Amino acid sequence: MKNARNKDLADRNTASADAKAALLAAYRTAKTAAEPDRLARQAERTANAAAREERRLERERVKLEERTRAETEAAERHAAAEAAATAEIEAREGAEKARISRVIEDEAERKAKRDQRYADRKARQA
Template sequence: MKNARNNQLSDRRAASADAKTSLLNAYRAAKTGAEPARMARQAERTAIVSAREERRVERERLKHGERVRVETQAAEQRAAAEAEALAETEAREGAEKARIARVIEDEAARKAERDRRYANRKARQA
């Protein structure tokens, strides 16, 4: 059954104000009572955040180290490949020069043999 009393407006306003005051007092009491727990939760969150940040920094450091190692290894491989290509080019050039020198020597020997035959033929004719 509803409130059977016939309340006047002033009674209802006073009851509403009292209810609001009691709710506010209950909120303040709960807030001050929960303050140590809130501080503990806040400290725990701060610790979690700092640990997370330390782990992130460590991951970044490891990634950077790995990236530097990979770049160094790639640079070494490029240098080795370039050195190998240079050595191969030099060997090819050396072989080409040796072949040219042999051809020139053979040509000179052929000319010397031809000149000797020519000189012998002239000597026989004279």
């Protein structure tokens, strides 16, 4: 009886090894047959990755251009605002100087008239 059991075990081991060998052979055959498809898919993935990278670089370039343009416009607006502020300050200073010079001229004219009145009064008294 023992031998019968061992024979069954040996038969099962042999059958298992044959099945594994058949699966391995089928896998190798399928792998060889699918090789061109695998290469095509790999080439397609590589092309897709390159296209995706190109699109990413283009988006970054556009963002950089937009940022540069915005910074340039901001700098121009800032320069224009500074120029306007400088012009306004200069206009105020000019108006202030003109007002001061008019006040000084009016004061000098009033002093001249007062001195003239004083001189006329002294001339009448003499």
